[in-house]
Amino acid sequence: MKNISEFSDSLRFLLTDIDDTLTDDGHLGPEAYEALWKLSRSGLHVIPVTGRPAGWCEMIARVWPVSGIIGENGGFYFRYHNKKMHRHFFFDEKMQKENRTKLQQIEKEILHKVPGCDLASDQFCRLMDLAIDFCEDVPALPRSEVQKIVSIFESHGAQAKVSSIHVNGWFGSYDKLTMSLRFLEKEFGVSADEAKKVCGFSGDSPNDEPMFRYFPHSFAVANIQNFIDQIKDKPAYITQQRGGLGFTEIAAAILK
Numbered sequence: 327m328k329n330i331s332e333f334s335d336s337l338r339f340l341l342t343d344i345d346d347t348l349t350d351d352g353h354l355g356p357e358a359y360e361a362l363w364k365l366s367r368s369g370l371h372v373i374p375v376t377g378r379p380a381g382w383c384e385m386i387a388r389v390w391p392v393s394g395i396i397g398e399n400g401g402f403y404f405r406y407h408n409k410k411m412h413r414h415f416f417f418d419e420k421m422q423k424e425n426r427t428k429l430q431q432i433e434k435e436i437l438h439k440v441p442g443c444d445l446a447s448d449q450f451c452r453l454m455d456l457a458i459d460f461c462e463d464v465p466a467l468p469r470s471e472v473q474k475i476v477s478i479f480e481s482h483g484a485q486a487k488v489s490s491i492h493v494n495g496w497f498g499s500y501d502k503l504t505m506s507l508r509f510l511e512k513e514f515g516v517s518a519d520e521a522k523k524v525c526g527f528s529g530d531s532p533n534d535e536p537m538f539r540y541f542p543h544s545f546a547v548a549n550i551q552n553f554i555d556q557i558k559d560k561p562a563y564i565t566q567q568r569g570g571l572g573f574t575e576i577a578a579a580i581l582k
Contacts, residue, residue, distance in 0.1 A: 327546070327564040333579040335543060339516070340365060340580065341396075341506055342573070343529040344376040346490040347547050350569035352462070358570030361577035366391035368581055373509065375400075375502045377487070377494045377533065381451025387411065394513060399487055399494050399533065400505035401454030405513055414512065415454070416500045422453060425497045428482065429456040432495065436478050442467050443475060446492050455496035462491040487533035490552075494533070503536040528576050530569075532556045547572030 342348065348358045365372050371393035374386060383397035387404040394405035402415040417425065433456055436443065444464050446457035458475050460467040472488060479486035479495035486495040510516040516524065526543035527534070530550050538544045539559035546561040549568040554560070563579075565572035 327560055328562060330545060330563045330565045330575050330579045333543075333545075333563050337370060337524060337526045337543060337580055339371045339373060339393075339510070339514075339521075339525040340576075341373045341375045341525060341527040341537065341541075343531070343534055344374050344378060345530075346549055346569055347528055347530045348374075348570055348573050350571075355570040357574045361574045363391050364581060365577050366393075370580065371514070373506070375506055375527070375537065377455075377457065377489050377492060379448045379452040379457070380404075380454075382448065384411070394509060396502060396505045396509060398452060398454040399496065400500040400502045401496060401498070403505055403509045403513075405509075407513075412513075414508070416498055416505065417454070425454070428497060429484070429495065432456060432479060432482050432484065433458075436475055439478065440467075440471055440474050442471065454498075455494050457492040457494050459492055488531065488556075489533050490531045490549075501536050502533070503540050506537070526576075526580065527561075528573060529561070534561075535559050538562075545576045547576075 348354055362372055373394050374392060375396040377399045380397055383395045383404050387395050387406045394403055396403045405412045436458055444459045446459045447463055449457055460472050475493040476486040484495045484497050486493055507518045510521050522542055525541055527537040527541045528545040530547050532553050535557050538561045544561040545563045547565050547568055565575040
């Protein structure tokens, strides 16, 4: 991984994770928020790509200086454009309902078999996935217990990805990358091949690995070192600082 100061290319889009990439201990600081505005005012399209729920994404798409948002690890995207909210889901409502029923059974099993974890506090406003908290609002679980949560999801045929705070599980072949590419194609006419040239991505955890692998212009904030032994396809650049302050380094490097 190169130091972020070595980045010198021009971008049109920046896809970015939120938790522990833009935030610090769950808070969006003034430096990172101002960096979002600077990028937006420069004409660059900022698009959060997050495991956070539909309820959060509705607000972020409307209020933040972003050009859209991919939520629940790729289950959908929202774009607020010309005073209208555009929503695109990977599954129709019927399939979403069927999957939620199966996830409710998995939830019961995980909470029974993995003491100390809990349902993510934002689960009530999720549409597509199940989020299990292992360190956001509960004492941090050891990695072995986090892996046990992953294994339970996978034993039911669900996908499971580990973020810096949650294990997210869902049914379906989508992930952050598949919906990001669909968003770019449908909303901006950017092909998958072109995206490699004009898009960057910033993240901090193992569930960002498909994005690190795909985008040559990939960035990580310094706290990715917490997970670096779990990531095979590493980002191209890394910042000196963690979280939101690291994101400001990424924004500055792009804007220069």
